[in-house]
Amino acid sequence: MEISERLENLPLEAKFPDNLKEKISYDVDRKLLIFEGVMSEDEKNELLGISQDDSYRKSIEALFQRSQITKKREKKAKLSLSGSRDILEREKEGTALTAPKENIQLKGLNPPEREDPPKERLRFSIIGQKIQEQSKQVDAGQKGEAEEKATPQTQVTKELKDEWKEAQTFYHEFVVLAQEVFDKIKEGHNFEMERVRKAIEKLIDDLTLGNESIVRLAALSDESYSQFASNAVNVTVISIKIGVSLHYNKSGLMELGMISFLRDIGLVLLSHIIEQPRKLKTSEYEEVKKHPLYTERFLEGLGINNEVFKQVVLQHHEREDGSGYPGKLKGEAIHEYAKIIAVAEAYESLTHNRPVRAGLPPHTAMREILEEGVAFFGHRVTKAFIREFGVYPVGSAVELNTGETAKVIAVHKDFPLRPVVQLMADAEGRPISKILNLLEKPQLFIKRPVEEGKH
Known part of the structure; x- marks a missing residue:
């Protein structure tokens, strides 16, 4: 596990202790302080002791906090994996897996013939806590009253609905903000950068905490929004999610998010060409290919002279194998942010409707990305993208081995074939x-993907 924190310069007096040299390093080119593994309290204090530089000390503190958060996440993942292995072992031994008597309400989650694991193995974070609170009420002798008020299924559904509603509100406000920004750009007016920054900061917090509802919304093709506004938000969501997988710190995620959101201002200025319901002429396409340069000039006009911003804006259409534009750059000559935005753009474009074609189902788009991913976006970024979005990305319609059809609503990073799904219809097609x-x-698995609307 590698975590990093941006640091402009390593203090001259900062000499890493010999016992930590294999764990901590400073990448001069990327300006990143990098730590391998989980930082202990003693290691943090030892590293703080080698310099009084404020920026350095803040970076060490941030690395420590991030490593502790990651440690907690890995502990949860191990517990979940242990629970799943236990289920498989019981099945091999032919032992029936029955929920404890006090958890009888869990049987409402599935048809009677399916057995449920103990409640502590349900991994819906807050939702799982609610289920446990419900069973505590039962333990306290309030079984009848608890059953009247709610079952674990209704609790799960309520929590997901609440999360979904909150995500819908935030997504709508973010897209509306994007539309306001782009309208002002078309009219030659300035926009409130701070509002954009705050929206991206909230998005980072949500995605860091594992909120998948916003990812589900980004996967939908909603034509009630303008293409530019929804694309800016969707690509920002996807890019930040990949950045989280790559263990970017918050400042790195903020930088990536801001560039993702603002990268195509040049296209907004060329909207009179882009939005035509036909294929572009060669001359039009060549003009559109200049949009990274137009974006760079526009940002300079706003006083944004950040070199990383400029570099990534100009490079987000470059490809690992040198087949991109405008500079036909290859490999390490392309900034990693640009590679992330490139794969996010490709996936968003494939899965959403465009004037000249319909969007592809998520699993089909994923297959296309897999075929060209490493050649176009590099191994590290492609691997992170697949890890975050899975073989069956959020929004995919699938058929289970029971004949039931479902939609993927969350993905387990380490188990891409075992996502969380919402059943849509039984084997006979009943909703x-x-x-x-x-x-x-473990007795259920995805048999095949299905076309949207055929379930």
Whole structure:
């Protein structure tokens, strides 16, 4: 596990202790302080002791905090994996897995023939806590009253609905903000950069905490919004999610998010060409290819002279194999932010409707990315993208081995074939609505993807 924190310069007096040289390093080119593994309190104090430089000390403190958060996440993941292995072992031994008597309400989550694991293996974070609170009420002798008020299924559904509503509100406000920004740009007016910054900061917080609802919204093709506004928000969501997978610190995620959002201002200025319901003429396409340069000039006019901003804006259409534009750069000559935005753009474009074509199902778009990913976006970024979005990305319609059809609503990074799904119809096509975590249901698996609308 590698974590990093941006640091403009390593203090001259900062000489890393011999016992930590294999764990901590400073990347001069990327201006990153990098730590391998989980930093202990003693290691933090030892590293703080080698310099009084404020920026350095803040970076060490940030690395320590991030490593502790990551440690907690890995502990949860190990607990979940242990629970899943236990289920598999019981099945091999032919032992029936029955929920404890006090957890009888959990049987409402699935059809009667399916057995449920103990409640502590349900991994819906806050939702799981609510289920445990519900069973505590039962333990306290309030079983009848608790059953009247709610079942674990209704609790799960309520929590997901609440999260979904909050995500919908935020997504709508963010897209509306994007539209306001781009309208002002077209009219030659300035926009409030601070509002954009605050929206991206909230997005980072949500994605860092594992909120998948905003990712589901970014996967939808909603034509009630303008293409430019929704694309800016969707690509920002996808890019930050990849950045989280690559363990970027918050300042790095903020930088990546801001560039993702503002990268195509040049296209907004060329909207009279882009939005035509036909294929572009060769001359038009050549003009559109100049949009990174137009974006760079526009940002300079706003007083944004950050070299990373300029570099990434100019490079986000470059490709690992040198087939991109405008500079036909290859490999390490392309900034990693640019590679992230490139794969995010490709996936967003493939899965959303455009004037001349319909969007592809998420799993089909993923297959296309897999075919060209490493050649176009590099191994590290492609691997992070697949890890975050899975073989069956959020929004994919699938058929289970039971004949039921479902939609993927969350992905387990380490188990891409075992996502969380929401059942849409039973084997006979009758509508149903239940949430299943396939990581906790080893007897269930995805049989095949299905076309949207055929479930």
